[in-house]
Amino acid sequence: MTVKQLSLPELADACGQLGIVNVGLWREPVQSYGLEATAKLVRDAGLTVTTLCRGGFFTAIDADERAAALADNRRAIDEAATLGTDTLVLVSGGLPAGSKDLHGARERVADALAELGPYAEQHGVRLAIEPLHPMYASDRCVVSTLAQALDLAERFPAHQVGVTVDTYHIWWDDNAPAQIARAGASGRIHTFQLADWTTPLPEGVLNGRGQVGDGAIDMREWQHYVEAAGYTGAIEVELFNDALWARDGREVLAETARRFVENTD
Amino acid sequence: MTVKQLSLPELADACGQLGIVNVGLWREPVQSYGLEATAKLVRDAGLTVTTLCRGGFFTAIDADERAAALADNRRAIDEAATLGTDTLVLVSGGLPAGSKDLHGARERVADALAELGPYAEQHGVRLAIEPLHPMYASDRCVVSTLAQALDLAERFPAHQVGVTVDTYHIWWDDNAPAQIARAGASGRIHTFQLADWTTPLPEGVLNGRGQVGDGAIDMREWQHYVEAAGYTGAIEVELFNDALWARDGREVLAETARRFVENTD
16 A cells, blocks of 8 residues: 555566565455456565455444445455465444444444454454554544554454554554553564654545654654564555655655665664 | 634623623733733623633753743743633643654653642642643644543642543543543543544644534533533633634634533533
8 A cells, every 4th residue: 555556566576676575465456456366466476465454344333234344354354365364454444424432333343353253263364453543533443542452352362353553553652562562462463564653644634644764653662562572473564645655656665665674673 | 712713802792692601711812912901801791711721832852942931831820810710721742853752752741840830839720731632642742641641640739730621632532531530539620621523634633623513522421421520610612623713703602602502411
């Protein structure tokens, strides 16, 4: 998603040029290019798919909408398995129109996890609840902190449900380091993502994630928390940024790789 | 601030028409109209000033900037005392340019409170730390949760330092109800403010606070938490909203009064 201006073959080629061997993918470009074709492309390019983004959107009250969301998440699990990744990132969904019931919405997320966890396990896929920044609580994700994500995840086995740790969403939270330790202790850090916090935020606050090193977040500090908690997996850089998307994708990918090296150990 | 398009005399007159007897004021319009003149205006109109907004901006590292901030806050305390309110709302300030040290910035807030608390007490004014929504953590307020605000406030006597509870900033936080109880138990809820959460957020995320009843927040739920914690003070409505500011101020004030009645007990 960081370089969504690149087609998947361009992305694979650019990764090869830069010596990048891991890639996180999003469902939409995979579906457009074709699931089996993408699986073959990354296999032939020697790329490992670290995670698939994203399932989720579990908060509907309407029965048909709920059933459709669960069916779509089963497809996402199938896609993850076909791509060879063991991790599906979940964005929980926001409040249904007109609802003010955050607690109820969070419980519906738990209900969905109970249905999907065993299916994911059968396919060798772990679900990774991603707490999004509280500014998305109403319209995108009712799970706003790592503590909330772990409260949900811990109702299930760790090989079914864990969390996504993304610096952009948790950097402000002085409780997050303790929650990373909690997540690590039960083997629930299923992926670790970097994006920097830059202001002013754009209208809608969706596409303003800063390039690593451009903002307020000390990436090494968070890397140390995660690694001290036992995490040894890949570190992903996930940027949604209109200014980056407007540039040449290969140049942005190369810049991102440099920034990653400069801002992590 | 909700109806900043009204001059202070217009505001006093409109409050009188609507039977509103309490008003929260901001420093800038008071300074423009004149401090003594404002004090006389509200006194003659039979209005009680509930709070003065705002002091704070304590996070500078530079010694001259810190001294200037403390001097300005002493003036704010003087102004509050002259206006007859016992509460000065504090917005802590963001990260200094180039800094990634949230912890250090929060400690500098504590240092400033230690200097200002006794001065405020001498003037019969309580400082009310306002945690702002985490989306303001870098550029406006490093205190993002009620828990953080109370961790700071509890280093000082409650009659010197407490907190501002504003629905807009804390509604997403499932830990906030317990923190309201904590604040109430030590007599630290110094004011309670309402604004609703509406999306999409505008660029810069400053002037998109929703009219009471327009958004995702259950106002009665938060009123009940605050009152169950022993709060008996005024409830303020504080909206920053470009669309509301563009309308007739008297009409907006009347609408706000109606919405307040409809959405609270």
